[in-house]
Amino acid sequence: MSTDLQLPRAARTFVSFVALLRANGFAVAPEQTTAFLAAIALLGPRKLEDIRQSALATLAPPPERRATFDRLFDLHFRGSEAIERAEDGEDDETVRLQEEGRGDEEPLLADDANESGLTATRAEALVERRFAQLSTTDALRRLAREAPRRLPRRRGHRRMRARRGPFADLRRTLRDSVRSDGEILRLGHMRRRQRPRKVLLLIDVSGSMKSRTEENMKLAHALVQAAPNVEVFTFGTRLTRVTRVLRLKRREQALSAAAHLVSDWDGGTRIGDALQAFLAVPRFGGYARGAAVIIVSDGLERGEPDALRDAVAKLSRRAWRLSWLTPLATGPGFRPQTEALVAIERFVDDLVDGGSSASIVAHVLALGRRAA
Amino acid sequence: MAVRSNIVGIDSPEALEKALRAAYYLADEGLATAAYLGLALGKPLLLEGAPGVGKTEAAKAIAAVLGRRLIRLQCYEGIDASAALYEWNYPRQMLAIRQAGDESIDIYGETFLIERPMLAALRAPDSTVLLIDEIDRADQEFEAFLLEFLSDFQISIPERGTVRAAERPVVVLTSNRTRDLHEALRRRCVYHWIDYPSAEREARIIMMRASSVAEATARAVVAAVERLRREPLSKAPGIAEAVDWAEAATLLNKGGARWPDAFKRSIGVALKDEEDLHFIAPRLDAMLAEATA
Numbered sequence: 001m002s003t004d005l006q007l008p009r010a011a012r013t014f015v016s017f018v019a020l021l022r023a024n025g026f027a028v029a030p031e032q033t034t035a036f037l038a039a040i041a042l043l044g045p046r047k048l049e050d051i052r053q054s055a056l057a058t059l060a061p062p063p064e065r066r067a068t069f070d071r072l073f074d075l076h077f078r079g080s081e082a083i084e085r086a087e088d089g090e091d092d093e094t095v096r097l098q099e100e101g102r103g104d105e106e107p108l109l110a111d112d113a114n115e116s117g118l119t120a121t122r123a124e125a126l127v128e129r130r131f132a133q134l135s136t137t138d139a140l141r142r143l144a145r146e147a148p149r150r151l152p153r154r155r156g157h158r159r160m161r162a163r164r165g166p167f168a169d170l171r172r173t174l175r176d177s178v179r180s181d182g183e184i185l186r187l188g189h190m191r192r193r194q195r196p197r198k199v200l201l202l203i204d205v206s207g208s209m210k211s212r213t214e215e216n217m218k219l220a221h222a223l224v225q226a227a228p229n230v231e232v233f234t235f236g237t238r239l240t241r242v243t244r245v246l247r248l249k250r251r252e253q254a255l256s257a258a259a260h261l262v263s264d265w266d267g268g269t270r271i272g273d274a275l276q277a278f279l280a281v282p283r284f285g286g287y288a289r290g291a292a293v294i295i296v297s298d299g300l301e302r303g304e305p306d307a308l309r310d311a312v313a314k315l316s317r318r319a320w321r322l323s324w325l326t327p328l329a330t331g332p333g334f335r336p337q338t339e340a341l342v343a344i345e346r347f348v349d350d351l352v353d354g355g356s357s358a359s360i361v362a363h364v365l366a367l368g369r370r371a372a
Numbered sequence: 373m374a375v376r377s378n379i380v381g382i383d384s385p386e387a388l389e390k391a392l393r394a395a396y397y398l399a400d401e402g403l404a405t406a407a408y409l410g411l412a413l414g415k416p417l418l419l420e421g422a423p424g425v426g427k428t429e430a431a432k433a434i435a436a437v438l439g440r441r442l443i444r445l446q447c448y449e450g451i452d453a454s455a456a457l458y459e460w461n462y463p464r465q466m467l468a469i470r471q472a473g474d475e476s477i478d479i480y481g482e483t484f485l486i487e488r489p490m491l492a493a494l495r496a497p498d499s500t501v502l503l504i505d506e507i508d509r510a511d512q513e514f515e516a517f518l519l520e521f522l523s524d525f526q527i528s529i530p531e532r533g534t535v536r537a538a539e540r541p542v543v544v545l546t547s548n549r550t551r552d553l554h555e556a557l558r559r560r561c562v563y564h565w566i567d568y569p570s571a572e573r574e575a576r577i578i579m580m581r582a583s584s585v586a587e588a589t590a591r592a593v594v595a596a597v598e599r600l601r602r603e604p605l606s607k608a609p610g611i612a613e614a615v616d617w618a619e620a621a622t623l624l625n626k627g628g629a630r631w632p633d634a635f636k637r638s639i640g641v642a643l644k645d646e647e648d649l650h651f652i653a654p655r656l657d658a659m660l661a662e663a664t665a
Contacts, residue, residue: 029559039409043385050405053385057406060563063420063549154511155450167454168462177469184466192452282555289554290512317551346604 011037014051017076021059024072025280032059048077064310139357140222143364147226152292152320152368156195165191197320199223199230199364200287202278204297205262206236206269212327213265215357216296221246221254223364231287235274236264241284269300271340272307279314292367293319296354298326301340312344322347325354325363384408388437397426397433398569398577406564407434416522416543418558421566423548424610428505430566431544435501438542444503445489447510453517457527459486480531494527497541507557508547515554522560569611571598577611578618585618589625593618596635596663597642603652609642617642632660 018033039054052073061069159167169188177184201223203216220232224246234240240262248254259265279285293315301308316322326341336342336351345351353359382388388411389404399407403419407430410417417434419427435442445456465479487495493502507515521527522543526536545561547553569577571594578590585593593614601608609617620638629637636656643649652659 027555032559035409035413035415035562038413042409042412043405049401053402053405054409056402057409057562057564060418060558060561063565066565156513170460170462170465173466184470289552314552317549 013077014040017055017073018059020072020076021061021069024068026059026061026065026069027282028059051077139361140218143219143222143361144226146365147223150365150368151199151227152197153194154197154290154320156193158193159190160193162189162191165189167191196228198287198289198291199227200291200293200319201230201232202275202293202295202297203232203234204236204269204271204295205234205265206300207266208269208298208300209296209327210266212296212355216360217255217258218251219357219360221251225249231291233278233284234258234262234264235271235278237267237270238262238264239274239277240264268302269297270303271297271299271301272303272305272309272311275311275315276307279311285318288315288318290318290320293322294325294364295323296325296360298328299324299336299338299341299344301338305339305343308340309343309347312347316347316349321349321367323350323352323363323367324348325350325352325360327353327355382408382411382437391437392430392433395433395436396580397429398573398580399430399433400569400573403430403564403566406562410544410562411542413562414540416545416561418545418547418553418561418563419566420547420549420563422568422608422610424608424612425566425568426611427546427566428503429611431501431503431505431546434542434544435503438501440499440501440542441496442501442503443489443493444505446505447507447514449509449511451510451514455488456490456514456517457488458491458529459488460484461486485529485532490521491527491535493541493543494525494535494537497525497537497539501542501544504543504545506548507545508550508553512554515557519554519557519560522557568598568601571595574611574614578615581615582619582622585622589618589622592631592635592664593621596660599659599663600642600652605643605645605648605651607643607645607648613642613644632657632664635660635664 014037015033018028018036021028035058036054039058040051043050043054052070055073056069161169161172167190169190172188173184173186176186176188201220203213203220205213205216209216217234220242224230224232224243231241231243232246234242242258242261245257245261246254248257279288312322324341324344328338328341336345341351350363352363354363382391385401385404385408388408389399389401392399392404392407407417409415411434419430421427432442460480461484465484468477468479468484489502493500504518507518510518524536525540526534528534568574571591574594574597575587575590578585578593579587597609597614597617617635617638620641621634624634624637625631639649639652639656643652
């Protein structure tokens with residue numbers, strides 16, 4: 001990036017600090033940069049601590065990345081040890097992201113320094129699946145029939161006429177009263193319109209879920225067909241958005257398109273990394289905001305449980321309700337056994353049976369009747 | 373970015389810290405800096421932190437320092453513009469129409485307008501502090517709507533025209549971070565994450581807020597509360613609970629209860645969740661013995 005803009009020398013240090021932050025994955029808006037400079041001008045700067053406080057107040061790093069922020073700050077203003085990349089954990093198998101209409105070799109972190117590390121991934125067992133054609137189960141039929149009515153809704157912002165409601169429809173009442181010579185015979189009411197909530201479905205397609213994958217994909221297709229704002233991603237060693245192909249009306253067509261698109265069927269599981277990858281793309285992270293998020297996975301994680309726990313915590317703060325459906329949960333007395341499930345248990349709203357299409361459908365359709 | 377002169381006499385974070393202390397609020401350097409910058413740059417102050425670390429108290433103290441009235445808007449899921457901005461007094465309008473008979477009448481006059489917190493702050497920006505409490509409970513539409521308000525500080529009332537603030541009102545937002553706020557909202561604000569205070573500071577807060585408590589008691593409470601906060605409780609004791617606990621234990625002690633026992637008997641003031649109490653019970657004695665040592 002070349003700038004023709006001549007910054008005053010004093011300001012350059014601070015602006016380049018913002019650039020350093022951005023290079024390390026902190027989102028800093030231009031207006032925050034100007035506020036940062038104004039803050040420094042305001043405070044003096046008399047000592048380095050003032051600059052740090054101004055940076056914290058105006059650049060607002062998220063609390064969980066505070067340590068990284070401090071490291072970068074010291075590095076920039078004190079010139080300490082060699083640069084540490086904020087995105088650590090870059091071993092030789094990083095979760096990658098695929099999306100329709102893009103090369104599937106697109107690295108997750110758009111950063112030249114990473115290119116080499118990312119392309120040298122371990123050869124994954126990329127098996128293409130063929131979806132066998134099974135008759136539509138009753139569960140899917142039920143989903144198609146009831147989803148429009150039963151999926152969770154939220155209150156929208158617009159008001160509509162109603163027989164009863166918290167708001168008076170003064171306009172209509174006045175108009176009516178003209179007919180009866182200014183006499184008000186009936187008070188019109190309004191209430192806020194209901195709108196369908198977003199539903200986000202994240203499906204584990206790794207080897208340990210092999211027996212369920214086909215059913216889950218059919219279910220995802222049925223759900224996308226039945227409701228207006230559903231997003232579907234699959235994850236294993238990669239994260240793939242499959243919403244677009246699932247919008248194809250004919251199921252076999254949609255599923256075979258998905259089979260071509262997803263390249264990590266029946267491979268390993270790196271749930272934490274996949275979810276982190278999901279959250280790292282702002283557009284995707286936005287899908288989760290206020291949505292009913294449903295993760296279908298057995299939680300057999302090969303990666304670090306810490307990465308998984310952080311990602312799930314983040315996801316649960318964004319979601320309206322976070323459900324984790326695992327085939328390992330078979331009864332109401334189910335206690336999570338795997339390390340991953342124990343780690344995430346306190347962040348999820350529901351940890352329930354996802355062992356059959358019928359139970360998943362039942363849960364999805366019951367979501368709307370529970371308060372989060 | 374123009375620096376405002378509405379904080380007369382406070383020309384540095386240290387000065388603000390001192391003024392806040394006079395209003396019985398002990399702010400650490402980070403908070404004092406963020407609050408000072410917010411006031412001086414005319415930006416809203418966004419305070420995030422666990423429940424009970426003193427976010428709302430900070431807003432009250434800032435209002436006290438500025439000698440202004442605090443207008444509080446408590447958020448909840450489903451809060452909308454009619455609860456936050458303004459509402460028409462329909463019954464009154466109806467009555468007025470009936471009474472007017474054949475004469476013409478303006479039913480959108482001042483007398484029919486019910487002022488809600490945000491409109492009130494806009495109309496009196498130099499004598500109020502607007503506190504938007506627990507913004508994380510509101511839904512996204514409200515957040516988007518708030519964004520608009522915080523960038524222009526104006527509200528348009530279709531029947532009356534636009535109300536614009538003569539100067540930028542002082543706005544404090546708090547969030548318990550039960551969900552992540554929108555990036556755009558965080559960008560508009562000066563941000564500060566309030567952590568639990570250090571042991572030293574918390575002991576000072578307790579003694580400042582509860583004059584009957586002896587220093588040894590305050591320190592013991594702080595040690596115990598710090599231990600409790602490290603446990604996986606559903607509701608960790610906040611600063612207010614620590615203050616109450618110190619006061620309650622002091623009261624029982626004056627009534628004849630011995631020390632560790634006085635703490636134990638007043639634990640209900642610090643922990644207000646049956647499951648938490650149940651969880652801590654077996655380890656409470658050891659914990660208190662350690663804290664009072």
